[in-house]
Amino acid sequence: MAINNYVLLGYATFLVILLIINLLYFFQIFKYRLPGDASLAFLTIHIILVSVVLISTSLYLFNH
Amino acid sequence: MPDPAIDQIDSNDPAFLYLNLHPEEEIKIIVRHHPVGFLGTLLIVFAMVLAPILLLVVFSIFFKDQASQYMPILVLFISAFILFVLTFLLASFVNYYFDIVIVTNQRLINVDQEGLLARETSELDLRQVEDVTAEVQGLLRSLFNYGLLVIETAGEGTTATLDRPGLHGYFTVTDIPDPNKVARVIIDLHRLLANEDA
Numbered sequence: 001m002a003i004n005n006y007v008l009l010g011y012a013t014f015l016v017i018l019l020i021i022n023l024l025y026f027f028q029i030f031k032y033r034l035p036g037d038a039s040l041a042f043l044t045i046h047i048i049l050v051s052v053v054l055i056s057t058s059l060y061l062f063n064h
Numbered sequence: 065m066p067d068p069a070i071d072q073i074d075s076n077d078p079a080f081l082y083l084n085l086h087p088e089e090e091i092k093i094i095v096r097h098h099p100v101g102f103l104g105t106l107l108i109v110f111a112m113v114l115a116p117i118l119l120l121v122v123f124s125i126f127f128k129d130q131a132s133q134y135m136p137i138l139v140l141f142i143s144a145f146i147l148f149v150l151t152f153l154l155a156s157f158v159n160y161y162f163d164i165v166i167v168t169n170q171r172l173i174n175v176d177q178e179g180l181l182a183r184e185t186s187e188l189d190l191r192q193v194e195d196v197t198a199e200v201q202g203l204l205r206s207l208f209n210y211g212l213l214v215i216e217t218a219g220e221g222t223t224a225t226l227d228r229p230g231l232h233g234y235f236t237v238t239d240i241p242d243p244n245k246v247a248r249v250i251i252d253l254h255r256l257l258a259n260e261d262a
Contacts, residue, residue, distance in 0.1 A: 003137055007137065011140055014144050014147075021151055021155075021180070024180055024181060025151075025155060025158055028158055028162070028181070029162075032162055032177075032183070034094065037161070039157075039161060046153070049150055050147060056143075057139060057143035060136070061139070061140065
């Protein structure tokens with residue numbers, strides 16, 4: 001079963017929904033974080049992990 | 065331990081604007097839930113991440129011939145699943161970390177993050193405090209010294225302990241680190257206010 005356009009469209013739609021949910025949580029964190037708390041550090045790690053997953057998936061699919 | 069320390073909190077910081085502090089109100093302590101309370105979520109996330117990796121390993125061992133054919137779609141599926149798990153972790157972290165108890169010299173403010181864009185803030189005038197109970201029950205709670213803080217008030221309370229007998233309200237905060245110390249701070253502040261009023 002190869003990856004066709006419909007599968008990619010489904011994946012892209014899923015990514016857009018996740019992006020919106022993530023942005024809403026970013027908004028919460030920036031609005032309600034307290035001085036010196038760990039929320040920004042957690043957010044940075046989250047963004048790095050998401051980037052790693054997205055980049056490695058893209059690289060794999062590009063090479064296969 | 066209540067964190068940060070009492071003299072490190074700047075009550076005029078713009079981050080506290082949403083609390084609408086009174087002009088002479090000072091924040092004494094800020095308490096979040098104990099990190100051990102978040103361990104359960106971390107274990108669930110760990111299991112969720114491990115599952116697709118195991119699936120990938122099993123697939124490549126038992127379906128070696130078809131692996132190259134199905135692998136791209138499997139990778140896409142696993143990628144989507146891990147992104148979902150990371151978002152779930154972020155959501156759980158926000159729900160856990162943004163539940164805050166703020167004790168000022170006049171009020172106790174309990175901020176309860178209930179989910180995406182849902183936030184409940186309840187407050188209690190320290191003059192209304194009648195009795196403060198700290199409960200540390202169970203192995204983990206005893207080991208890491210965190211537990212329940214139940215504040216009996218003259219007025220109406222909030223949350224689960226409302227069904228306890230008596231006419232008074234109960235204001236309950238769960239998974240508080242060192243609840244005995246927080247209880248002592250609340251009682252001291254209550255006494256201070258009572259002395260000022262007298």
